[in-house]
Amino acid sequence: MTSLLTPRDDYRGSGLVFPDGFTFGSATASYQIEGAAAEDGRTPSIWDTFSKTPGRVWNGDTGDVACDHYHRVDEDLDLMSDLGLEAYRFSIAWPRIVPAASGEVNQAGIDFYSRLVDGLLERGIRPVATLYHWDLPQYLEDAGGWTSRATTDAFERYAEIMGTALGDRVHTWTTLNEPWCSAYLGYGQGGHAPGRHEPASALSAVHHLNLAHGRALQALRATSTGDPDYSVTLNFHVLRGQGDGAAEAMRRIDALANRAFTGPMLRGEYPADLLEDTASVTDWGFVQDGDLATIAQPIDVLGVNYYSTATVRLWDGVSPKQQNDGHKGAAGGTAWPGSDQLVEFVEQPGPYTAMGWNIAPEGLEELLVSLSEQFPEQALMVTENGAAFEDEVAADGAVHDVERTDYLRRHFTAAHRAIERGVDLRGYFVWSLLDNFEWGYGYAKRFGIVRVDFDDLARTVKDSGLWYRELIRTRTVEG
Ligand code: FCB
DSSP, rough: OOOOOGGGGGOOOSSSSTTTOOOEEEEEOOOHHHTTTTTTTOOOHHHHHTSSSSTSGGOOOOSSSSTEEEEEEHHHHHHHHHHOOOOEEEEEOOOHHHSSSTOOOOOOHHHHHHHHHHHHTTTTTTTEEESSOOBBBBHOOOOOGSSSHHHHHHHHHHHHHHHHHHHOSSSSEEEEHHHHHHIIIIIIIIISOOOOOOOHHHHHHHHHHHHHHHHHHHHHHHHHOOOOOOEEEEEOOEEEEEETHHHHHHHHHHHIIHHHHIIIIISSSSOHHHHHHHHTTTTOOOOOOOOHHHOOOOOOOOEEEEEOOOEEEEHHHHSSSBOOOOOSSSOOSSTTTTTTEEEEEEOOOOBTTTTTTTHHHHHHHHHHHHHHHHHHEEEEEEEOOOOOOOOOOOOOOOOOOOOHHHHHHHHHHHHHHHHHHTOOOOEEEHHHHHHOOOGGGGGGOOOEEEEEOEEEEEEEEOHHHHHHHHHHHOOOEOO
16 A cells, blocks of 8 residues: 655644643663663573674674663663653563572562662653563573463563562553564564574464463552553554555465454454464464463553554565565564465665664554554553664764654654544653664664763763653644
8 A cells, every 4th residue: 555645744743732641751671771781680681692692683782781771770860851751661671580590589670670660750750661671581591482381470470570569659561562573583583582493483482472461461460559551562564565465465464463462462362364374384282271361451551663664565486585574684584484485575665764664654643543443442552663863973962863853753743643533542652762772783773862872871862852852841743
């Protein structure tokens, strides 16, 4: 589907006022910013192992130091306050909390997040805590990782520990961030930790992540003494189709990427076409009686991460296959078990960000409207949106990141249009507060609205951060 752009459709809105109650935030993730990888009892996660394996991450970068947020948390809290953030989405490093297979709880790890939460509340910023943004303890991966059902037991227990520790103060609990990446990139395509190339394992990881989500929600609800909201964050594929088999190609990828998660989580079932498409890869024997009911716990808000669109078509099986899936690069395996020999991902029309991702604000509006049509009762929140560009530091030390500001303005405009069309959109978190460790790309890609100098770790608010501060202050999108 291509859209004909009229002048109104450059998505550069002006004078658009966001409703009261709409939350403006920013997001980060533990491994990407914390550093202090071996301090206060933390043990390695799969990302420590992966990043230290030669050839896995650009430039051999690791999260050992990252933004050193672990030691600079007060400075970073003050930054958030200066920007006027209303909420902060962070993630908890599981290996700080339960560092060893013995299951012993590490109080120093809990204390760190407890201080962070208190620091946010003191500044009037709502804590939005994600339990799993990809840093699986290495000892769990050694025992099978997300292909093992025992990992869901461990996750439930970890959720119980965190619910007990922070459930009196956290505003929103998020179980998982982008399980699509954990399962398909981690176990199928291999571009993410643990870097496995096993199509059947990717699907078993899908199920165990779904199950972990449901079990964690139960544990968080049982232990949180405050009145938190409960949620999960998914990265939806907004698809365009090409050629004769466009509809079939889109259906297949929609099943694997989107409905493999929304099906069990929000409808209590795996889509029949997904099971059929993947029958040659697995019989889904890892789904046990009662699992689907466990997974389908109610959530208060569905987190939506959106960056760009993807175009697919049926592959003719002869010409060289394009695999521009626009997300995190190719790494030899397949992110599309059961459909990798049938579907190809083709070049997106530009312009592009520094990740090579196409800029398509209309995709965000379309996604939000489509989700609210599919799940009319479900409140939504954009838990990530943002862009990497080649930032330059001007002579006066400022970063005039006009492209990022423009990207954000256009996507906030898209969100505003979705609200005008009746979508129950509760908030928006810019990815990211800080330049940080961008997974397979290391420190080469900068998404922050605050620059981090990776030599001296100094923070500088970029022009996009100043623009965002004004948006939050006035609640109005301006040029
Ligand atoms: C998302 C991840 C986040 C960051 C952005 C750019 O897939 O959740 O950690 O890497 O992409």
